[in-house]
Amino acid sequence: MAAGTSNYWEDLRKQARQLENELDLKLVSFSKLCTSYSHSSARDGRRDRYSSDTTPLLNGSSQDRMFETMAIEIEQLLARLTGVNDKMAEYTNSAGVPSLNAALMHTLQRHRDILQDYTHEFHKTKANFMAIRERENLMGSVRKDIESYKSGSGVNNRRTELFLKEHEHLRNSDRLIEETIR
Numbered sequence: 001m002a003a004g005t006s007n008y009w010e011d012l013r014k015q016a017r018q019l020e021n022e023l024d025l026k027l028v029s030f031s032k033l034c035t036s037y038s039h040s041s042a043r044d045g046r047r048d049r050y051s052s053d054t055t056p057l058l059n060g061s062s063q064d065r066m067f068e069t070m071a072i073e074i075e076q077l078l079a080r081l082t083g084v085n086d087k088m089a090e091y092t093n094s095a096g097v098p099s100l101n102a103a104l105m106h107t108l109q110r111h112r113d114i115l116q117d118y119t120h121e122f123h124k125t126k127a128n129f130m131a132i133r134e135r136e137n138l139m140g141s142v143r144k145d146i147e148s149y150k151s152g153s154g155v156n157n158r159r160t161e162l163f164l165k166e167h168e169h170l171r172n173s174d175r176l177i178e179e180t181i182r
Contacts (some may be wrong), residue, residue: 009104012088019081021034023118026077027125030070037063067129074122082117154157 092104149167 009091011086015060016084020114023077026074027121031125034125037132069128078119085111085115
C-alpha cells in the first residue's frame, strides 16, 4: 500500500508542476499583452497631426477579448492548482504517511508559496491593465471632446490655439511641481 500512496503523491506533484509551468507561461504572455497595450496607448498619447486619435494602434476590442480570455484561462489554472494543492494537503494529513510527513509538508508549502506568488502576480497585472485601459478610455474621450469643440464651433484661429497651448504648458508645469513635491 505504501507504493500506491507514494505513486499518488508523485502524481499530485507532477500535476502541480505541470500546472505551475502552464501558469508561468500564461502569466508571461498575459504580462506581454498588458505591456503591449500600455505601449500602444503611450504611442497614441503623443499628439501627431498625421495619426488619428480615434483609431488605436491595435484593435482595442480584440485586445480586450484576448485579455478576458487569457484572464479566464489563468483563473481556471489557478483554481486547478489550488485543487491539487488541497489534495496534497489531504494526503499529508492522512494516517498512512507519518514517516515522511516533514518532507511532504515542506514540498506542500513550496507549492503553496508558488501558487500564492502566481495569484498575486496575476491580480497585480490584471489591476495594472484595467487602470491603463481606464486611463486610455478617459483620455480618448477628452480628446474627442476637444476635437468636437474645435471643429463644431469653428474657432480654429490662432488665438484659441495659443490659449490651448498655454493651458497645456500650465498643466504640464503644475504636474511637474506636484511630482517634485511628492
